[in-house]
Amino acid sequence: MSRRSGILEFAVLGLLRESPMHGYELRKRLNTSLGIFRAFSYGTLYPCLKTLVANGWLIEETASDAAAPPTTARGVASTGSLAGRRAKIVYRLTAEGKEHFEELLSHTGPDAWEDEHFAARFAFFGQTEREVRMRVLEGRRSRLEERLEKMRASLARTRERLDDYTLELQRHGMESVEREVRWLNELIESERSGRDQRRSSPEGCTQHDTSGETGGLPRHRDNTRPDPSDDTK
Incomplete structure (x- = not known):
C-alpha cells in the first residue's frame, strides 16, 4: 500500500466511524472537511472502498434515493426520473473496521509526522x-525543526547565487515552517495544561470529551492555523 492510499483509507474509516455515508457524501467530506484530499477523484475513492469492504472493515448497504414511486390511476407505478429510482450504496463501518481504525489511531511513528498524514491524523x-x-x-514539531535547520543551512550556502524572487520564495517557505512550529508549540502547551488541570482538579470535577482526555485548543487572534499540506518540503 502506498503512503497516500494509506492516508485515504485512514480518513475514510474515520469519517465512517462518525456515521454511514454513500460515496458522494464521503468524497464531499474528504474535499471540504479535511481539505487535504482536494485532488482525489471517484476513480481513487471507489477502489479504496472496495478494498476496505474486501478486508471486512466496511459493509455495503443498498438504500433507495426515494420512497416507493407513486402509482398512476391504473395502479401502475410511476417511473419518475432515473435518479429518483436509482439505488445507492451506503458504506457502514463494521466492528472489525472500528477496531482497525482505533489501532491506526494509536500509531505514532514517523509517517504520522509527514505533511498529509499529519493533517489527516490531526483531523x-x-x-x-x-x-x-x-x-x-511532538514528533511533528521535531520533524519540522529538522526541516527548518536544513532550509536555513541551504539558504546560507546558496544565498549569493539566488535572484531576489527565488530568495523571497525560500524565505516564504521558511516562514511557513516557523509559523507551524509556533502553532505546534501552542497546541503542545495546551495539551500539557489540560493534563495538569485535570490532575489538580478535585476528583469527579473534570469534564471529558469522546476521547476522555481533551484539554482544549488554544485560541488564535486571527482564527487561522497553518495548513501542513502547504509546507515547503
Missing part, C-alpha cells in the same frame, strides 16, 4: 487519546 484528534496526540504533535 481525528477528537477521537485520539491524549498521550497519542502528544506524541504525534
Whole structure:
C-alpha cells in the first residue's frame, strides 16, 4: 500500500466511524472537511472502498434515493426520473473496521509526522487519546525543526547565487515552517495544561470529551492555523 492510499483509507474509516455515508457524501467530506484530499477523484475513492469492504472493515448497504414511486390511476407505478429510482450504496463501518481504525489511531511513528498524514491524523484528534496526540504533535514539531535547520543551512550556502524572487520564495517557505512550529508549540502547551488541570482538579470535577482526555485548543487572534499540506518540503 502506498503512503497516500494509506492516508485515504485512514480518513475514510474515520469519517465512517462518525456515521454511514454513500460515496458522494464521503468524497464531499474528504474535499471540504479535511481539505487535504482536494485532488482525489471517484476513480481513487471507489477502489479504496472496495478494498476496505474486501478486508471486512466496511459493509455495503443498498438504500433507495426515494420512497416507493407513486402509482398512476391504473395502479401502475410511476417511473419518475432515473435518479429518483436509482439505488445507492451506503458504506457502514463494521466492528472489525472500528477496531482497525482505533489501532491506526494509536500509531505514532514517523509517517504520522509527514505533511498529509499529519493533517489527516490531526483531523481525528477528537477521537485520539491524549498521550497519542502528544506524541504525534511532538514528533511533528521535531520533524519540522529538522526541516527548518536544513532550509536555513541551504539558504546560507546558496544565498549569493539566488535572484531576489527565488530568495523571497525560500524565505516564504521558511516562514511557513516557523509559523507551524509556533502553532505546534501552542497546541503542545495546551495539551500539557489540560493534563495538569485535570490532575489538580478535585476528583469527579473534570469534564471529558469522546476521547476522555481533551484539554482544549488554544485560541488564535486571527482564527487561522497553518495548513501542513502547504509546507515547503
